[in-house]
Amino acid sequence: MSITRQVDEKLIDSIYGIVFGEARWDAFLTELNGLLPGAGTSLFYHDAVRAEGSSQFHINMDQAWIDTYTRYYCRLNPWITGLNRTPTGQGAIGEDFISYAELSKTEFFNDFWHRHDGHGAVGMTILREGSRSFNLSITTTRWTDPDESRACAELLTRIGPHLRRAFIAVESGGRQKSHSEINGRLFDAIGVGVLLLNSERRLWSASVIGEAVLEQGTGVWLSPLGMLHLADKDADDRLTLMLRHGEEAQRQQTVLTDGRKIILLKLEKSHQPRFFERPVVAVLIEPKQSPTGLSDEKLRNDFGLTEAEIRVVRALVSGGSVAGLAAETSRSRETIRSQVRSVYMKTGARKQVELLRLIQFGERPAETPGE
Structure with a gap:
């Protein structure tokens, strides 16, 4: 199975659409879900210390499955231990952690997975916070060619950095907020x-x-x-x-x-x-004074930002939107999102607050261990 560059780009566009309020997690998961036969895709967390876990965003997965998993079988999931040993942002398939022969001997398989028509799984840890891990999984109810599963895992690795940025930006207070919250x-x-x-x-x-x-x-x-x-x-x-x-x-x-x-x-x-x-x-x-930030010349020289990218950055940190900037510059939203992705890659910023700190204070984003 070969996944084209267009698939990567479409998924990455959806990810940054989530960051800027133009797409939803379920739309991204639906696109990802179409890559494997009989698939169900989920964003879920697992707490290794409390032995608990739950899916809160999922596509094509029966709610009874989710409820049963949350109540008991999350603590028996043999794949979680393997994911916890795998670097964040690295896709893997179930067989990387336990063979199908060994899996078939477990309580998890016989009393839950097999009874719910589960077969294979592809997954990735998006990030970890203490004992909690935040993960993406694609499960299948039909036999899947190992090459297809491996190609899908490699795709997750490629989009992992983008997904991590979006996850932190949105779930830790990015642009998708209720109107009562503070920008x-x-x-x-x-x-x-x-x-x-x-x-x-x-x-x-x-x-x-x-x-x-x-x-x-x-x-x-x-x-x-x-x-x-x-x-x-x-x-x-x-x-x-x-x-x-x-x-x-x-x-x-x-x-x-x-x-x-x-x-x-x-x-x-x-x-x-x-x-x-x-x-x-x-x-x-109300503070006593407001700091000054990096000049356009500094952004060009230090990060290689183009004039168009600098214009995008200035608009975003001043409260603008992708849609508004696209209308103002007569560019498509896809073009503006592409420029935003380029800014994140060049500056090393993983979320909007880091970008804002960089622009206003010249504060470089801290490197994350393992990156």
């Missing part, structure tokens, strides 16, 4: 810092200016345990009320502390399942 880039553009907190007061994400305020350590800071505090006790007490589950606190409150105006905003929880915890409260801070 940090837009607030950075007008000089306001954004800090998003989870229910335990821990920092979920921060805009560039929000991080600058934290570094100054005046008015708002992180404790040694990573919990955010406000210098003003009344404001800190109000934040506590907002963070409590089920607490009927005001949805928005404004306080003044250390000469700064701080707005506390309680966010609506998304009903869509997510791999990562969602933020509960946004803290909006």
